[in-house]
Amino acid sequence: MAISAAETAGPPGPSGSGSLGSLGEFGLIRALAARMPAGPLTSIGIGDDSAVLAAPSGSVVAAVDMLIEGRHFLRSWSSGRDVGVKAAARGLADIAAMGAVPTALLVAFAAPSSLPASWALDLASGVASEAERAGAGVVGGDTASADSVLVSVTALGELRELNELRELNDMSDMSPVRRSGAREGDVVAVCGALGHSAAGHALLSAGLREPGSLVAAHLRPAPPYDAGPEAARLGATAMIDVSDGLLADLGHIAAASGVTIDVSSAALVPPDDAPLWRAAAQTPLSSRTDSGDSSRPQLLHWILAGGEDHALVATFPPDVALPERWRVIGTVGPAASGDGVTVDGERYSGLPGWQHFR
Amino acid sequence: MAISAAETAGPPGPSGSGSLGSLGEFGLIRALAARMPAGPLTSIGIGDDSAVLAAPSGSVVAAVDMLIEGRHFLRSWSSGRDVGVKAAARGLADIAAMGAVPTALLVAFAAPSSLPASWALDLASGVASEAERAGAGVVGGDTASADSVLVSVTALGELRELNELRELNDMSDMSPVRRSGAREGDVVAVCGALGHSAAGHALLSAGLREPGSLVAAHLRPAPPYDAGPEAARLGATAMIDVSDGLLADLGHIAAASGVTIDVSSAALVPPDDAPLWRAAAQTPLSSRTDSGDSSRPQLLHWILAGGEDHALVATFPPDVALPERWRVIGTVGPAASGDGVTVDGERYSGLPGWQHFR
Numbered sequence: 190m191a192i193s194a195a196e197t198a199g200p201p202g203p204s205g206s207g208s209l210g211s212l213g214e215f216g217l218i219r220a221l222a223a224r225m226p227a228g229p230l231t232s233i234g235i236g237d238d239s240a241v242l243a244a245p246s247g248s249v250v251a252a253v254d255m256l257i258e259g260r261h262f263l264r265s266w267s268s269g270r271d272v273g274v275k276a277a278a279r280g281l282a283d284i285a286a287m288g289a290v291p292t293a294l295l296v297a298f299a300a301p302s303s304l305p306a307s308w309a310l311d312l313a314s315g316v317a318s319e320a321e322r323a324g325a326g327v328v329g330g331d332t333a334s335a336d337s338v339l340v341s342v343t344a345l346g347e348l349r350e351l352n353e354l355r356e357l358n359d360m361s362d363m364s365p366v367r368r369s370g371a372r373e374g375d376v377v378a379v380c381g382a383l384g385h386s387a388a389g390h391a392l393l394s395a396g397l398r399e400p401g402s403l404v405a406a407h408l409r410p411a412p413p414y415d416a417g418p419e420a421a422r423l424g425a426t427a428m429i430d431v432s433d434g435l436l437a438d439l440g441h442i443a444a445a446s447g448v449t450i451d452v453s454s455a456a457l458v459p460p461d462d463a464p465l466w467r468a469a470a471q472t473p474l475s476s477r478t479d480s481g482d483s484s485r486p487q488l489l490h491w492i493l494a495g496g497e498d499h500a501l502v503a504t505f506p507p508d509v510a511l512p513e514r515w516r517v518i519g520t521v522g523p524a525a526s527g528d529g530v531t532v533d534g535e536r537y538s539g540l541p542g543w544q545h546f547r
Numbered sequence: 548m549a550i551s552a553a554e555t556a557g558p559p560g561p562s563g564s565g566s567l568g569s570l571g572e573f574g575l576i577r578a579l580a581a582r583m584p585a586g587p588l589t590s591i592g593i594g595d596d597s598a599v600l601a602a603p604s605g606s607v608v609a610a611v612d613m614l615i616e617g618r619h620f621l622r623s624w625s626s627g628r629d630v631g632v633k634a635a636a637r638g639l640a641d642i643a644a645m646g647a648v649p650t651a652l653l654v655a656f657a658a659p660s661s662l663p664a665s666w667a668l669d670l671a672s673g674v675a676s677e678a679e680r681a682g683a684g685v686v687g688g689d690t691a692s693a694d695s696v697l698v699s700v701t702a703l704g705e706l707r708e709l710n711e712l713r714e715l716n717d718m719s720d721m722s723p724v725r726r727s728g729a730r731e732g733d734v735v736a737v738c739g740a741l742g743h744s745a746a747g748h749a750l751l752s753a754g755l756r757e758p759g760s761l762v763a764a765h766l767r768p769a770p771p772y773d774a775g776p777e778a779a780r781l782g783a784t785a786m787i788d789v790s791d792g793l794l795a796d797l798g799h800i801a802a803a804s805g806v807t808i809d810v811s812s813a814a815l816v817p818p819d820d821a822p823l824w825r826a827a828a829q830t831p832l833s834s835r836t837d838s839g840d841s842s843r844p845q846l847l848h849w850i851l852a853g854g855e856d857h858a859l860v861a862t863f864p865p866d867v868a869l870p871e872r873w874r875v876i877g878t879v880g881p882a883a884s885g886d887g888v889t890v891d892g893e894r895y896s897g898l899p900g901w902q903h904f905r
Contacts, residue, residue: 232606233723236803238644238787239610239704241723244602248590252597253653253701255689286596295611297655297699331613331699341655341689341699343611346597365591365599429596445594 209309209334210302217306217332221298221313228293228326230347240328242293242345250346250365252283258338266393269308271408272340273315279432280344281323282412282499286430288366288421289346291325291414296342299335312340315409323414366420371427371446371504377519378511379502380416382406383435383457384488387495388468395472400464412499416514420503423511428503434496436530436537439519442504443529450504451531452519457492458485465491490540493532567667567692568660575664575690579656579671586651586684588705598686600651600703608704608723610641616696624751627666629766630698631673637790638702639681640770640857644788646724646779647704649683649772654700657693670698673767681772724778729785729804729862735877736869737860738774740764741793741815742846745853746826753830758822770857774872778861781869786861792854794888794895797877800862801887808862809889810877815850816843823849848898851890 209217222235233241242249256262256276267275277294284291296316300309320327325344348365389407398404412430420428427446429438435457439450459465469484469491504521505511531537567575580593591599600607614620614634625633635652642649654674658667678685683702706723747765756762770788778786785804787796793815797808817823827842827849862879863869889895 233645233725237723237725237727238641239608239647239702239723241645241706242607242609244605244607247602247605249600249602249607249703250597251600251651251653251687251701251703253655253687253689253699255655255657255691255699257657257691257693260691260693283596287591287599289597293609295609295701297611297613299613299615299697329609329611331611333613333615333618335615335618335697336694339657339693339697341611341613343609343653343701344597345607345609348599365595365597367591367595369595 207306208302209300209304209306212306214332217309218330220306220310221330221332224310224313224317225327226317226321226325228320228328229324230292231326231328234326234328235330240293240295242328244347246348248348250284250287250289250348251343252280253341253343254279254283255339255341264308264338267408269311270315272338273312273317274319274409276340276342277316277319278410278412278499280342281319281325281414282430282432282501284344284346285412285414285417286366286428286501287346288417288425288428289348290418291323291344292347293326293328293345294320294342295329296327296340297331299333299339301336301338302334304338316342366425366428366503368427368429368442368445371442371448371450371521373448373521373523374507375426375504375521376507376509376517377439377450377452377502377504377521378515378517379431379500380420380515381413381431381500382498383431383500384465384491384495384498386410386497387491388465388472390495391472391491392468397471400467402464403468406498410497410499413501413514416501419512420501420505420515423505423509425503425505428501431498431500431502432496434494435502436493437496438502439530447524449522449525449529449531450519451522451534454489454533456516456518458489486540493537494539565664566660567658567662567664570664572690575667576688578664578668579688579690582668582671582675583685584675584679584683586678586686587682588650589684589686592684592686593688598651598653600686602705604706606706608642608645608647608706609701610638611699611701612637612641613697613699622666622696625766627669628673630696631670631675632677632767634698634700635674635677635681636768636770636857638700639677639683639772640788640790640859642702642704643770643772643775644724644786644859645704646775646783646786647706648776649681649702650705651684651686651703652678652700653687654685654698655689657691657697659694659696660692662696674700724783724786724861726785726787726800726803729800729806729808729879731806731879731881732865733784733862733879734865734867734875735797735808735810735860735862735879736873736875737789737858738778738873739771739789739858740769740856741789741858742823742849742853742856744768744855745849746823746830748853749830749849750826755829758825760822761826764856768855768857771859771872774859777870778859778863778873781863781867783861783863786859789856789858789860790854792852793860794851795854796860797888805882807880807883807887807889808877809880809892812847812891814874814876816847844898851895852897
């Protein structure tokens with residue numbers, strides 16, 4: 190059942206004491222709905238059979254993403270707020286990766302009736318705060334009981350910024366940035382964190398909670414949403430958000446564009462990211478069998494193979510003037526047989542035990 | 548992870564033998580994606596970070612709905628195709644209930660790795676066929692493993708038919724049909740089946756599979772999608788799809804509109820619906836304690852309290868000329884204290900054991 194007007198009417202939401210079962214479905218819905226931002230383009234939000242949003246560009250961008258307890262998160266690691274932020278961020282990043290502006294989320298939420306109501310309300314707060322950070326509303330949802338916690342987020346977006354910039358010149362140019370437009374000679378640049386989420390995961394797996402900034406990066410990724418439309422304005426030829434890992438996601442661009450991509454380890458490894466170096470030095474990973482200093486290989490591996498930071502990586506024409514937050518990390522080469530993505534000109538062999546993404 | 552280009556590239560989908568685990572996530576995604584209709588407004592479908600759809604009316608209608616194994620369906624009753632049809636129908640009906648035309652679905656699907664791959668592919672076929680029946684595409688999705696089967700469907704729609712009809716007269720009139728517009732003196736009319744899904748559920752609960760049309764109505768509801776935009780063109784003042792039950796859903800309209808609604812049992816009980824009468828006569832419900840003929844009360848109860856048929860019920864100005872498939876079943880009265888919806892002028896007391904929806 191969709192969230193309805195009758196269900197959202199009524200007394201203010203509860204304080205969150207007790208379980209979801211004692212709160213009841215309608216009580217839960219009221220409490221969740223009360224926490225949600227409306228959004229800039231919403232003409233009908235929560236409270237009818239469907240939401241209605243303005244689409245001033247004449248098109249709509251849409252993606253869906255799912256988080257499942259035990260597969261994507263653990264309640265022993267993540268608070269409700271963490272899960273709400275992460276669920277929202279994953280969907281919103283898919284919108285930004287098209288060069289679009291996130292406008293709205295719809296959230297399907299299922300949980301056991303024994304779940305503390307406060308946990309569900311924290312999740313709602315997390316969804317709401319990340320939607321607000323992206324400038325989006327939360328316009329609809331559905332709730333149900335289930336054996337474990339599950340959140341499915343649909344994100345909607347708008348190609349409006351592109352329109353405003355380009356409509357005087359070329360109406361046909363108001364297009365989203367796909368994965369398939371990278372061209373030989375383009376530069377590859379990234380905006381946002383790389384390897385932080387993987388480092389945070391390694392810390393948590395080792396029972397560590399410090400450096401806290403990396404643990405936070407794993408639990409609550411913070412994609413740079415506005416860098417998506419910025420890249421589109423700058424003429425990005427292809428773009429993706431780093432969810433599976435930099436090599437894997439650049440592999441998607443290489444395959445879709447019919448090109449090869451080479452990245453530079455020197456450009457990727459940040460010499461002055463103290464928390465990342467500290468995490469690499471202190472996590473006792475079984476795969477680190479090097480006798481010498483294995484911090485750099487570990488750190489590079491997180492950057493190349495770790496996902497879930499939801500940084501944006503894009504290809505640009507070589508003469509582009511990039512703002513400082515876009516770091517050039519590689520170049521686009523011609524199509525070739527063999528691996529689509531290389532590191533310092535070679536196939537990445539990874540740490541011992543590393544399964545190459547191909 | 549959203550369904551991506553690299554994942555959908557590759558050899559044709561498998562035949563569906565084996566389990567999901569043996570098929571693998573990317574194999575599953577390829578197989579699912581291959582079964583999906585593109586849709587009339589889709590400019591970028593499955594295969595990038597997000598889908599992009601045209602929105603010629605300048606707005607987009609959106610709703611999300613979730614089906615969970617053990618809560619909304621049983622695999623012992625429902626085939627994969629049944630679940631796919633039902634999941635799609637629930638989302639699509641929410642779009643039609645706004646007077647909008649369904650244009651696209653995004654589907655999040657989770658299942659145990661032990662699930663037969665053929666079951667998942669049947670589900671995909673069910674989603675695809677119901678989307679096609681509604682004229683919509685399937686433009687995105689997400690897959691994950693979980694302990695039980697779960698489907699979350701986001702439906703998108705367009706207010707285009709309204710535009711085409713009305714833009715020459717009054718641009719501001721291109722509005723969706725909400726729950727809140729019913730006015731005293733309006734007539735209440737319904738398009739589509741009522742009570743069929745509840746009768747089918749009663750049959751299945753009694754271990755019966757006949758009349759098959761009613762069992763099918765429970766397993767695979769068939770909302771009259773095009774009746775939604777039709778009602779909008781006819782001037783419907785309020786509309787909802789019957790998902791919770793006719794009384795409950797009319798209660799949502801009455802509450803949102805600040806009116807009362809009275810329905811006529813004589814108008815609701817179809818004298819010549821032979822399967823429905825047969826089902827009422829043969830299901831041994833414990834609640835039927837009447838000594839006389841209890842078929843009519845049972846049948847009326849299914850019609851008033853049974854949900855999930857996803858018929859459309861709407862209010863219209865009294866002078867409207869309705870097409871034959873819209874059956875007038877009641878009238879809208881002034882706001883009053885007490886129950887918002889009555890049957891033959893009285894509060895519905897239901898069958899023994901019936902919990903009133905208030």
